[in-house]
Amino acid sequence: MATVLVAEDQVHIRHVLAMWLQRHGHRVIEACNGRIALDALASNHVDLLISDVNMPEMDGIELSKRAFDACPALRKILIVTSRCDQQEIVHQLDPLRTQMFPKPFSPSQLLKVVDAALAATPAPVQEGVA
Amino acid sequence: MPHSAKTGPVGGRSAALPAAPAARPTSWLTIAVFGVAIAVTVAFACTAPGVALGAVGVPAATRAVDSQALIVLAAGATTGFIYLVVTRIQQCETPRARPEQVERIKANCADSSSDLLERLPVGVVRITPSDRISVMNRAARRFLGVPEQSPPIQDLHSVPAGALRDAMLMLRQAVEAAPIDCASADRGATRLIRVTQIPSRDDCFDVMLTDVTWVKELEACRDEYLHHITHELRTPLTAIQAYAETLNQDFFDDEETRKKCFDVILTESRRLSSLVEDILSVARIEAGAAKLNRAPLDVGESLRAAALAFQAIADNKHIELILELDACEDSYVSGDREKLHRVWANLISNAIKYTPSGGLVTIRAFTRRGTTVVVEVSDTGIGIPPDHRERIFAKFYRIPDSRVEQQPGTGLGLSIAREIVRMHGGTIRVDSDASRGTKFSVELPACSTVGALAQKEPSYGDCARC
Numbered sequence: 098m099a100t101v102l103v104a105e106d107q108v109h110i111r112h113v114l115a116m117w118l119q120r121h122g123h124r125v126i127e128a129c130n131g132r133i134a135l136d137a138l139a140s141n142h143v144d145l146l147i148s149d150v151n152m153p154e155m156d157g158i159e160l161s162k163r164a165f166d167a168c169p170a171l172r173k174i175l176i177v178t179s180r181c182d183q184q185e186i187v188h189q190l191d192p193l194r195t196q197m198f199p200k201p202f203s204p205s206q207l208l209k210v211v212d213a214a215l216a217a218t219p220a221p222v223q224e225g226v227a
Numbered sequence: 228m229p230h231s232a233k234t235g236p237v238g239g240r241s242a243a244l245p246a247a248p249a250a251r252p253t254s255w256l257t258i259a260v261f262g263v264a265i266a267v268t269v270a271f272a273c274t275a276p277g278v279a280l281g282a283v284g285v286p287a288a289t290r291a292v293d294s295q296a297l298i299v300l301a302a303g304a305t306t307g308f309i310y311l312v313v314t315r316i317q318q319c320e321t322p323r324a325r326p327e328q329v330e331r332i333k334a335n336c337a338d339s340s341s342d343l344l345e346r347l348p349v350g351v352v353r354i355t356p357s358d359r360i361s362v363m364n365r366a367a368r369r370f371l372g373v374p375e376q377s378p379p380i381q382d383l384h385s386v387p388a389g390a391l392r393d394a395m396l397m398l399r400q401a402v403e404a405a406p407i408d409c410a411s412a413d414r415g416a417t418r419l420i421r422v423t424q425i426p427s428r429d430d431c432f433d434v435m436l437t438d439v440t441w442v443k444e445l446e447a448c449r450d451e452y453l454h455h456i457t458h459e460l461r462t463p464l465t466a467i468q469a470y471a472e473t474l475n476q477d478f479f480d481d482e483e484t485r486k487k488c489f490d491v492i493l494t495e496s497r498r499l500s501s502l503v504e505d506i507l508s509v510a511r512i513e514a515g516a517a518k519l520n521r522a523p524l525d526v527g528e529s530l531r532a533a534a535l536a537f538q539a540i541a542d543n544k545h546i547e548l549i550l551e552l553d554a555c556e557d558s559y560v561s562g563d564r565e566k567l568h569r570v571w572a573n574l575i576s577n578a579i580k581y582t583p584s585g586g587l588v589t590i591r592a593f594t595r596r597g598t599t600v601v602v603e604v605s606d607t608g609i610g611i612p613p614d615h616r617e618r619i620f621a622k623f624y625r626i627p628d629s630r631v632e633q634q635p636g637t638g639l640g641l642s643i644a645r646e647i648v649r650m651h652g653g654t655i656r657v658d659s660d661a662s663r664g665t666k667f668s669v670e671l672p673a674c675s676t677v678g679a680l681a682q683k684e685p686s687y688g689d690c691a692r693c
Contacts, residue, residue, distance in 0.1 A: 107462060107465075107466070109466040109469075109470070109491050109494075109495065110462075110465055110466055110469065113466070113469040113470055113473060113491075114469075116473065116479070116484075117473070120478055120479070151458070179457070179458050179461030179462055179465065180454070180457075180458055200461050200462070200464075200465040201461055201464045201465040201467075201468040201469070202465065202468070202469070203468065203469075203472055204469050204472055204473065205472065
């Protein structure tokens with residue numbers, strides 16, 4: 098089980114993602130824009146960030162650039178977008194820790210990508226734990 | 228001046244010259260002598276042919292036959308004489324160009340062609356097999372970066388180095404056959420110049436330089452528009468696909484979840500349908516194909532109908548809808564009922580959307596000086612930031628404000644509303660303040676019911692003045 102932050106301004110898409118992630122056993126935090134998502138990253142232990150690109154207040158690209166500094170526990174970012182210029186988006190992001198996923202998407206396929214991303218980047222071992 | 232080593236027409240055929248006569252015309256003296264001879268012959272033939280023939284020693288036995296032949300001969304000669312006279316008269320009417328006139332005409336044609344070439348907005352360059360420049364018009368000099376006061380460019384190697392010269396060389400060497408687009412600095416601005424080879428009839432290499440900067444800008448606008456459309460279409464599709472897959476799963480089979488899935492699929496399908504219709508509307512308007520179905524329209528009645536359609540939504544959000552229509556009683560516009568309803572619906576919908584619960588939306592209409600009907604839709608909402616006020620009429624533009632859920636709305640409503648108002652000969656503007664809310668004002672020409680029926684339906688092009 099992991100903590101997943103879903104940053105998406107379209108309420109229906111955000112809810113269906115949350116529904117599937119929770120059904121799959123993950124804890125979900127929802128944010129309707131980039132600024133709220135960044136605040137949530139700073140105040141929560143988040144393992145995975147799923148973010149849209151076009152959001153008010155702060156878009157997904159800006160959020161991704163700041164996310165790892167705001168939340169050191171963050172392991173991976175999934176950018177889910179319907180924009181055509183995905184290659185241009187990829188160039189602005191950290192390729193090792195950021196992955197693109199196109200819209201429209203299949204929730205079950207996205208869940209597989211979430212599981213693979215979490216498995217590929219194990220959680221850091223906490224200091225002092227035996 | 229064209230840079231040509233030769234005088235005469237440049238880059239084209241000579242102009243047509245007046246046709247010179249094929250042979251020397253028959254002189255009047257010759258015609259006169261011939262005429263006298265014919266007259267004498269006719270006189271003998273008609274008066275005493277026998278005497279004439281006897282005088283020249285023709286035997287009596289053959290005089291009768293020969294006299295008839297003489298008459299026929301005289302008639303034929305008369306006909307020939309008449310033909311010569313008519314032909315000579317026609318030759319006198321046809322102007323014959325003297326050699327000096329021909330040269331002057333040739334020179335005038337050359338000047339006309341050269342002047343036309345200089346005035347062409349397209350650059351033309353002609354390069355001979357020996358690398359000399361026989362033609363380079365003003366536009367070509369400008370595109371190639373040749374200073375205006377510079378002496379004529381005589382050969383290819385004197386052409387300023389750069390992408391354009393390289394492109395001409397590549398085309399000339401047949402390295403590249405398709406037109407080549409190159410950036411060129413023209414009077415401080417960067418332009419995109421297309422270099423195209425012109426098929427030549429001789430050994431010279433002809434090339435055309437065309438400014439295609441506007442083409443690229445148009446392509447960029449088109450690409451941006453397609454980018455927006457794709458994004459907008461994929462958004463409801465994402466919800467539809469995700470919720471449809473959710474319905475397919477056993478672990479989401481509780482009644483509440485299933486109902487929510489169906490509701491979202493239905494809502495997003497309708498949104499997608501509205502979006503497609505709006506995209507088509509925009510395309511029709513921009514192509515000039517949208518027509519108005521005009522008739523005398525009672526503005527007050529039209530606004531009441533639009534407000535009624537949104538009463539339930541306003542009630543759900545605890546927003547009060549106020550109608551102030553007393554001042555526009557019997558106010559008519561010559562309008563398309565359906566299209567204007569769309570305008571009112573868009574303004575009322577936005578007012579409700581951007582007003583918090585407990586707020587007010589006021590719909591007011593009045594007639595100004597009997598010539599203009601003014602419709603104002605005001606709200607006590609969150610207002611529009613100053614730097615967004617003009618952009619809100621742009622296609623797919625939405626104010627990025629998280630106080631408003633990014634909900635249904637195609638992003639095209641205000642763009643279409645503005646075009647509809649313009650088609651009616653009206654104007655639309657917005658005033659907004661974060662502390663007071665927003666007011667949209669639509670002004671339309673008022674009309675009498677009689678006048679409206681007589682008014683012709685404008686085309687989209689008529690609204691250029693709006």
